[in-house]
Amino acid sequence: MNSDETCARDRLLHAAAEVFGECGYKGATVRDICRRAGVGIALVNYHFRDKEGLYLEVFRNLFTRALREYPPDMGLNESPSTEERLHAFIRSLLYRLTMMEGRHAIMLREWLDPSPSLVKLHAELTNPLLKVLSEILSGLVDPHIPQEQTAHCATSIIGQCMFYSPHSMRFRLQAFPMYQERQIDTIARSITAFSLGGIRAINEEFRARGESHEG
Amino acid sequence: MNSDETCARDRLLHAAAEVFGECGYKGATVRDICRRAGVGIALVNYHFRDKEGLYLEVFRNLFTRALREYPPDMGLNESPSTEERLHAFIRSLLYRLTMMEGRHAIMLREWLDPSPSLVKLHAELTNPLLKVLSEILSGLVDPHIPQEQTAHCATSIIGQCMFYSPHSMRFRLQAFPMYQERQIDTIARSITAFSLGGIRAINEEFRARGESHEG
Amino acid sequence: MNSDETCARDRLLHAAAEVFGECGYKGATVRDICRRAGVGIALVNYHFRDKEGLYLEVFRNLFTRALREYPPDMGLNESPSTEERLHAFIRSLLYRLTMMEGRHAIMLREWLDPSPSLVKLHAELTNPLLKVLSEILSGLVDPHIPQEQTAHCATSIIGQCMFYSPHSMRFRLQAFPMYQERQIDTIARSITAFSLGGIRAINEEFRARGESHEG
Amino acid sequence: MNSDETCARDRLLHAAAEVFGECGYKGATVRDICRRAGVGIALVNYHFRDKEGLYLEVFRNLFTRALREYPPDMGLNESPSTEERLHAFIRSLLYRLTMMEGRHAIMLREWLDPSPSLVKLHAELTNPLLKVLSEILSGLVDPHIPQEQTAHCATSIIGQCMFYSPHSMRFRLQAFPMYQERQIDTIARSITAFSLGGIRAINEEFRARGESHEG
DNA sequence: AATGAATGAGCCTTCATTCAT
DNA sequence: GATGAATGAAGGCTCATTCAT
Numbered sequence: 053m054n055s056d057e058t059c060a061r062d063r064l065l066h067a068a069a070e071v072f073g074e075c076g077y078k079g080a081t082v083r084d085i086c087r088r089a090g091v092g093i094a095l096v097n098y099h100f101r102d103k104e105g106l107y108l109e110v111f112r113n114l115f116t117r118a119l120r121e122y123p124p125d126m127g128l129n130e131s132p133s134t135e136e137r138l139h140a141f142i143r144s145l146l147y148r149l150t151m152m153e154g155r156h157a158i159m160l161r162e163w164l165d166p167s168p169s170l171v172k173l174h175a176e177l178t179n180p181l182l183k184v185l186s187e188i189l190s191g192l193v194d195p196h197i198p199q200e201q202t203a204h205c206a207t208s209i210i211g212q213c214m215f216y217s218p219h220s221m222r223f224r225l226q227a228f229p230m231y232q233e234r235q236i237d238t239i240a241r242s243i244t245a246f247s248l249g250g251i252r253a254i255n256e257e258f259r260a261r262g263e264s265h266e267g
Numbered sequence: 268m269n270s271d272e273t274c275a276r277d278r279l280l281h282a283a284a285e286v287f288g289e290c291g292y293k294g295a296t297v298r299d300i301c302r303r304a305g306v307g308i309a310l311v312n313y314h315f316r317d318k319e320g321l322y323l324e325v326f327r328n329l330f331t332r333a334l335r336e337y338p339p340d341m342g343l344n345e346s347p348s349t350e351e352r353l354h355a356f357i358r359s360l361l362y363r364l365t366m367m368e369g370r371h372a373i374m375l376r377e378w379l380d381p382s383p384s385l386v387k388l389h390a391e392l393t394n395p396l397l398k399v400l401s402e403i404l405s406g407l408v409d410p411h412i413p414q415e416q417t418a419h420c421a422t423s424i425i426g427q428c429m430f431y432s433p434h435s436m437r438f439r440l441q442a443f444p445m446y447q448e449r450q451i452d453t454i455a456r457s458i459t460a461f462s463l464g465g466i467r468a469i470n471e472e473f474r475a476r477g478e479s480h481e482g
Numbered sequence: 483m484n485s486d487e488t489c490a491r492d493r494l495l496h497a498a499a500e501v502f503g504e505c506g507y508k509g510a511t512v513r514d515i516c517r518r519a520g521v522g523i524a525l526v527n528y529h530f531r532d533k534e535g536l537y538l539e540v541f542r543n544l545f546t547r548a549l550r551e552y553p554p555d556m557g558l559n560e561s562p563s564t565e566e567r568l569h570a571f572i573r574s575l576l577y578r579l580t581m582m583e584g585r586h587a588i589m590l591r592e593w594l595d596p597s598p599s600l601v602k603l604h605a606e607l608t609n610p611l612l613k614v615l616s617e618i619l620s621g622l623v624d625p626h627i628p629q630e631q632t633a634h635c636a637t638s639i640i641g642q643c644m645f646y647s648p649h650s651m652r653f654r655l656q657a658f659p660m661y662q663e664r665q666i667d668t669i670a671r672s673i674t675a676f677s678l679g680g681i682r683a684i685n686e687e688f689r690a691r692g693e694s695h696e697g
Numbered sequence: 698m699n700s701d702e703t704c705a706r707d708r709l710l711h712a713a714a715e716v717f718g719e720c721g722y723k724g725a726t727v728r729d730i731c732r733r734a735g736v737g738i739a740l741v742n743y744h745f746r747d748k749e750g751l752y753l754e755v756f757r758n759l760f761t762r763a764l765r766e767y768p769p770d771m772g773l774n775e776s777p778s779t780e781e782r783l784h785a786f787i788r789s790l791l792y793r794l795t796m797m798e799g800r801h802a803i804m805l806r807e808w809l810d811p812s813p814s815l816v817k818l819h820a821e822l823t824n825p826l827l828k829v830l831s832e833i834l835s836g837l838v839d840p841h842i843p844q845e846q847t848a849h850c851a852t853s854i855i856g857q858c859m860f861y862s863p864h865s866m867r868f869r870l871q872a873f874p875m876y877q878e879r880q881i882d883t884i885a886r887s888i889t890a891f892s893l894g895g896i897r898a899i900n901e902e903f904r905a906r907g908e909s910h911e912g
Numbered sequence: 913a914a915t916g917a918a919t920g921a922g923c924c925t926t927c928a929t930t931c932a933t
Numbered sequence: 934g935a936t937g938a939a940t941g942a943a944g945g946c947t948c949a950t951t952c953a954t
Binding site for chain 4: 947948949950951952
């Protein structure tokens with residue numbers, strides 16, 4: 053459609069995001085990507101050196117673009133409460149995951165089943181986000197609770213969000229209905245409430261155990 | 268070791284579980300599987316018709332074996348409470364996931380990124396488990412809460428467990444420490460407590476909203 | 483022609499000898515070789531692992547076969563003189579070179595411009611021949627002549643023969659007439675006479691210089 | 698170093714001489730040549746029409762430059778003897794071959810294994826040299842000896858020199874020591890002595906045969 | 913004079929699959 | 934029940950070449 057407007061390099065990135073998302077790294081073929089982009093096969097070697105180089109660039113592009121569009125403090129007012137910050141974090145994560153749907157499914161695949169060669173880049177891009185979550189949790193979890201337990205909470209929260217990915221098992225089992233983009237806010241509220249309740253329970257259990265030890 | 272004792276078909280299944288687990292469906296090669304199994308290449312077609320047929324059989328085998336060893340009511344006494352049943356469900360799921368680790372990572376891959384052709388079998392095997400969870404949740408979630416919200420709770424619970432899979436992103440980012448097999452019980456307790464708190468919060472929120480509507 | 487009689491592996495070797503000889507290693511294509519052999523493309527990988535593996539095997543095959551057919555003591559009677567042994571050596575070398583003509587030109591190419599990966603095998607196969615020549619020369623060259631000078635004589639002899647290769651420059655410049663197989667004996671006699679004269683001259687020069695030093 | 702001083706065309710020729718020499722015609726890539734020359738890829742087509750055109754030009758350049766530097770009468774005094782002229786011819790040939798070593802190995806490759814498309818140019822450049830050698834030999838070989846036999850002598854002489862090429866088999870087998878540039882004169886003397894002896898032997902043999910026929 | 917983005921043919925290799933035994 | 938020789942389609946990648954600037 054826009055094969056005459058944008059430059060070939062960008063068309064290649066665009067098509068690669070689609071194909072990698074649909075077929076995964078191994079399943080995608082350079083030929084198919086170039087055909088969809090409407091460019092010669094040799095261009096992937098010319099611009100990105102490799103199939104892997106192309107993949108890496110696509111990944112980086114999508115990740116940063118999604119993060120720019122849906123940052124972890126998305127839609128927060130001036131002085132948000134910690135609960136609001138957690139909600140924003142969860143909501144933005146869900147939005148990013150949803151945004152990747154269809155032509156940008158590559159990111160989801162990478163989250164669910166990372167390619168060995170991309171682990172480094174992945175960690176590089178993801179670690180800042182994890183730090184944000186850790187910082188939010190430090191305002192919710194009892195400060196005496198051991199670090200490990202807090203990490204479990206973080207894992208629980210991210211795990212819930214990831215599992216809503218349209219590429220996860222949940223999507224295919226059809227036991228649960230497919231969710232629409234406009235339902236994301238509902239899901240975000242649900243996960244937030246669920247998680248706040250979970251954290252509260254962890255706190256209570258910890259305090260109860262502490263008292264029984266002391267008493 | 269037992270390459271001379273067990274029959275070729277079983278050796279093939281064993282080797283296939285390894286290779287599919289290590290490399291994924293696309294990444295695994297029939298040649299490699301047969302080499303590891305110590306059998307001729309044509310045997311895969313002879314016994315399983317296809318690479319896909321072999322994959323399917325491996326999947327069914329591992330799934331049912333894991334389910335036999337760690338059933339969803341694992342370790343429950345005679346008349347368990349609903350909370351105990353949820354804990355048993357979560358714990359058995361974690362054990363099954365962990366059991367598949369290493370030699371049998373194929374299952375985890377399939378959960379995270381199902382092959383299209385296996386969705387049917389997958390649903391066939393998984394749906395009974397989801398029914399069990401639904402039934403457990405029906406004893407914990409306020410009966411007036413809409414079906415959809417209950418489904419969200421189920422999704423949250425399974426999502427948490429899945430995310431502990433050693434093949435998921437969490438495992439590779441190293442922000443969280445790798446867990447040992449003996450730590451599964453700890454994780455199971457944590458997820459159970461977190462989820463019970465989550466469900467309680469969902470219930471409370473629903474009632475609060477209901478009262479505000481009524482009042 | 484005999485594509486139904488001999489086994490595929492041999493047909494492949496035969497065709498490869500032809501194509502490598504005509505086009506060189508780089509210039510030859512696996513596709514062309516397989517087409518000429520009347521076999522599928524994957525067979526080169528199946529039997530020889532690589533294009534290089536095939537090349538290596540072709541080389542070894544031709545070399546040993548030529549050596550079996552025209553050994554360096556070809557046509558010698560019971561107690562040959564040293565001159566006769568040199569003549570036999572030169573004649574057999576010319577015969578081997580000529581035998582390679584056409585479909586077996588690969589060897590000539592390898593002698594003239596060795597592939598890096600084959601140097602080892604080449605030396606392995608050639609060194610015994612060089613030892614034979616050295617031993618012959620030790621009966622012709624003055625024993626007081628330094629080793630290096632003897633090596634020069636060996637080089638001169640082999641160089642003369644090699645240059646008659648139908649693939650060498652001489653062949654293409656057309657300043658010299660192409661030689662027929664039946665002329666090999668004439669050429670062998672010429673080179674032998676030339677070389678014996680050369681060795682004699684080297685001996686004389688050495689002695690003359692020695693006397694002038696002494697006197 | 699002088700990548701900014703000399704014009705692009707010359708830098709291209711220089712780099713091409715290197716790369717062609719190292720990798721041969723097929724092995725060399727236009728991209729590599731242009732990268733080494735520090736110019737755009739399209740320039741080879743612009744200046745030389747073709748990869749082959751570039752090769753041809755490089756060849757002609759090197760050949761004429763070597764011939765200018767080491768002409769076949771190199772270092773001769775006013776009225777040289779025929780033997781001295783043969784020595785000069787051999788010595789200059791060895792020098793030219795050696796000069797091409799390293800950066801300009803292309804010439805040696807071409808002598809050993811000429812590209813079909815260059816045979817014409819090659820003959821054009823080489824034939825005058827062969828005429829010089831023929832003329833020298835006419836002063837050494839018995840005038841009654843048939844033309845063909847004289848040609849054999851010429852072939853023997855050139856063959857000996859060519860075989861000293863650092864790219865020939867001799868160089869790689871390590872059975873003979875590598876020669877240094879300063880040893881060229883020694884080698885030239887050796888080949889000259891060897892060849893004069895050879896020619897003398899050919900003459901003697903011819904006369905002996907003639908007498909036996911007459912007598 | 914010179915560039916570099918872009919191309920398509922073609923190369924080597926791999927892979928799942930089959931057939932004769 | 935089991936083998937392994939043999940296949941063809943397809944994949945990633947390279948290369949000489951051209952075109953617009």
